[in-house]
Amino acid sequence: MNFMRNTWYAAVWAQDLPADRLVPVTIIGEAVVLFRDAAGKATALLDRCPHRLVPLHLGRLCDGGARLQCGYHGLEFDGAGRCVRNPHSDRVPTAAKVRAFPVVERHSLIWVWMGDAAPCEAQIPDYSAFDECNNARVGRRETIELDVNYQLMTDNLLDLSHVSFLHDGILGHADMVRGNIEVQQEDNTLYVRRATPNVAPPGMFDLMFRRDGQPVDVWADMRWNAPASMLNYAGVCPPGGERSAGVHILGAHILTPVSEFRTRYHVAAVRYDDTVTRSEEEASEVMQKLGDLRRHAFKDQDEPMVMAQQDAMIRAGGLDAVEPLLLNIDVGPARARRLLETLRQQADEVREPVEA
Ligand code: FES
Ligand SMILES: [Fe+2]
Incomplete structure (x- = not known):
């Protein structure tokens, strides 16, 4: 590879x-x-x-x-x-x-x-929100060893339309299927933004925000830097309102390839929910539940699905053996794969200039 x-x-x-x-x-x-x-x-x-x-x-x-x-x-x-x-x-x-x-x-x-x-x-991408000085807001910094290729995990993270199916009830639901997806490149940084206005709050954000099930605008803006360092700015706010009036999370999703079929996944999240007043006891309960929900979504839902995907690909002859069907939701992952290959060639295949 x-x-x-x-x-x-x-x-x-x-x-x-x-x-x-x-x-x-x-x-x-x-x-x-x-x-x-x-x-x-x-x-x-x-x-x-x-x-x-x-x-x-x-x-x-x-x-x-x-x-x-x-x-x-x-x-x-x-x-x-x-x-x-x-x-x-x-x-x-x-x-x-x-x-x-x-x-x-x-x-x-x-x-x-x-x-x-x-x-x-x-x-080095900016993860300053995770600096030690912000520890009061940062949840556990963890590293998960995964028996999957890092690009399959990148595809998963840059296409958050899967939340309506794989994470139904926790991070998404049926009314969030048709999100507005926008891809933007600034220098070598890629942004994949997904917005679903005026929908019921997904479980995790309802827990963090008003806990009343009332409609909200939901967003998830993923930043990508080569080779596979991502930052997810995701949250909810009152419909049509400023994002600053809601709550959000910054999630570090940093993938380090160990080998073709193994990846170290560095994760942590920073909470921003100062718009909600809670007792200390409630706040620590919310923090605990958020951590548990994120872990469940990842360990019990994403990981088995991507591992099964990789097994199926290997049985079919390898990760590149079968050309996958592309849907409109794949615009982010496809763009990141192309950009990574361009940057890899620029960085690693520098040739001597040809004499005129
Ligand atoms: S000193 Fe390292 S193997 Fe001998
Ligand atoms: Fe997921």
């Missing part, structure tokens, strides 16, 4: 990379080991010792993270991947080095640049 290489991938939530731990992650088929150096800076090395090729995450950290010692014969590497100690000799062979990947810790996530080109920090 042609994964984009010269781009940032969210490896883990920062909370899941404590000091003194070696954390193995596989990103686009490459084994990477993450740790914090002596200054607490997140570091990523290829998870493979150049001697005998064993995973370095089976070793240990020395001097508070200053060096990673291989667990097999004790070569020690610094955060730049240089071998700084060979316990068997005073000489360190020049080939004793490990690839180091550029890392940035931002918006409570650890981002790793997987390509050989110079990394561009400005390309």
